[in-house]
Amino acid sequence: MRDFAAELDQRKQAGLYRTRRVISGPQQPELVSDGVPLLSFCSNDYLGLASHPDIVRAATDAMPHTGLGGAASHLICGHHSAHHQLEVRLAAFTRRSSALFFSTGYMANMGAISALAGRGDTIFSDRLNHASIIDGCILSRARVRRYPHGDMDALADMLASTGGHKLVVTDGVFSMDGDIAPLKELAALCRKHDALLVVDDAHGVGVLGPQGRGSLIEQGLTEDDVPVLIGTLGKAVGTSGAFVAGPKLLMDYLVQKARTYIYTTAMPPAIAAATCTSLDLIEREDSRRSHLQLLIAEFRREAAALGFRLMPSRTPIQPIMVGDNWSALALSEALEQKGLLVTAIRPPTVPEGEARLRVTLSAAHSMADLERLLVALADCRPLLESKSAEAV
Numbered sequence: 297m298r299d300f301a302a303e304l305d306q307r308k309q310a311g312l313y314r315t316r317r318v319i320s321g322p323q324q325p326e327l328v329s330d331g332v333p334l335l336s337f338c339s340n341d342y343l344g345l346a347s348h349p350d351i352v353r354a355a356t357d358a359m360p361h362t363g364l365g366g367a368a369s370h371l372i373c374g375h376h377s378a379h380h381q382l383e384v385r386l387a388a389f390t391r392r393s394s395a396l397f398f399s400t401g402y403m404a405n406m407g408a409i410s411a412l413a414g415r416g417d418t419i420f421s422d423r424l425n426h427a428s429i430i431d432g433c434i435l436s437r438a439r440v441r442r443y444p445h446g447d448m449d450a451l452a453d454m455l456a457s458t459g460g461h462k463l464v465v466t467d468g469v470f471s472m473d474g475d476i477a478p479l480k481e482l483a484a485l486c487r488k489h490d491a492l493l494v495v496d497d498a499h500g501v502g503v504l505g506p507q508g509r510g511s512l513i514e515q516g517l518t519e520d521d522v523p524v525l526i527g528t529l530g531k532a533v534g535t536s537g538a539f540v541a542g543p544k545l546l547m548d549y550l551v552q553k554a555r556t557y558i559y560t561t562a563m564p565p566a567i568a569a570a571t572c573t574s575l576d577l578i579e580r581e582d583s584r585r586s587h588l589q590l591l592i593a594e595f596r597r598e599a600a601a602l603g604f605r606l607m608p609s610r611t612p613i614q615p616i617m618v619g620d621n622w623s624a625l626a627l628s629e630a631l632e633q634k635g636l637l638v639t640a641i642r643p644p645t646v647p648e649g650e651a652r653l654r655v656t657l658s659a660a661h662s663m664a665d666l667e668r669l670l671v672a673l674a675d676c677r678p679l680l681e682s683k684s685a686e687a688v
């Protein structure tokens with residue numbers, strides 16, 4: 297039998313071993329982690345909606361009418377009116393013809409990609425795409441060609457030299473870097489080469505574009521330009537689940553073919569009801585997004601002044617590039633000593649030698665919270681210098 301214990305030891309020695317912390321209480325910047333209060337800068341709750349009282353109340357108000365469990369898959373008898381209403385709401389929110397509600401973003405990517413491409417087809421995937429996209433590509437059994445991150449010239453060459461059915465897939469906002477894909481160029485290339493474009497806007501929905509409608513609307517791209525939009529609901533939307541949105545024909549095709557849609561129990565319908573309330577808030581209130589923009593600008597200005605290496609990001613994902621795994625861990629641990637929670641992100645989540653602290657900002661952070669982070673970062677800055685000096 298394989299030596300599982302040795303593999304785990306190896307991980308520990310490489311600074312790659314992962315542990316979980318136990319959080320108590322609602323998700324918000326002030327967390328209790330293993331009994332210790334910490335100020336968190338690592339959740340994806342970008343708008344601070346994960347424990348918003350109106351959304352929590354929408355779920356509890358729905359439950360006497362919907363019960364709790366999903367009870368069956370959508371194609372058997374699990375497709376509840378609450379799910380159906382959410383799909384109508386998501387289509388309107390994203391300005392698309394129709395939408396299909398999935399249980400998680402992981403499943404939406406796995407299901408949509410493996411349904412829309414198969415044996416004999418070719419998928420073109422950005423090198424920094426999310427793990428769920430990579431796994432969807434593998435599951436599809438299509439040929440997968442990865443293009444260098446955001447490199448439209450390389451993609452154009454690959455598309456020109458490939459025949460048959462082509463699918464191009466990209467993160468809208470890249471989850472570990474915070475930058476945005478060249479969406480207009482991608483749409484033009486896909487049109488030119490008759491390729492189906494799929495954009496996973498997990499980190500754009502709720503945050504970018506007018507009324508938080510996402511990266512595509514922000515750039516004026518419609519369903520004609522980008523036929524398949526995938527979004528998740530557990531990040532800025534603050535609830536749970538995901539969706540695929542686009543032309544009715546494609547959604548119908550996914551209902552027939554997407555195995556992660558067909559062969560799983562429907563989400564508790566009360567979650568769908570709560571998600572509609574969250575979308576109402578997101579549409580109605582710009583104040584969260586404008587506060588978030590202030591925090592992002594302030595963080596970038598101050599962290600750059602402290603000499604940290606930032607990434608070209610205007611989104612709430614603001615990684616501090618470190619490099620080696622141990623330095624990233626040391627910086628994260630030093631911040632935790634000061635009561636701040638910022639997780640170190642290491643390979644294979646990011647490429648080898650690109651370990652980083654993934655700082656994420658939320659509308660739930662006050663400017664005082666951010667100042668606390670910046671003061672702690674200033675105190676910890678010498679740690680990185682001594683590390684890199686040792687390495688030389």
Ligand SMILES: *Cc1c(COP(=O)(O)O)cnc(C)c1O
Pocket residue numbers: 399400401402403405426428467471496498499528529530537538
């Ligand atoms: C988080 C994430 C997902 C997965 O969504 P879940 O609903 O958490 O499963 C998919 N794609 C991207 C780009 C993500 O960041």
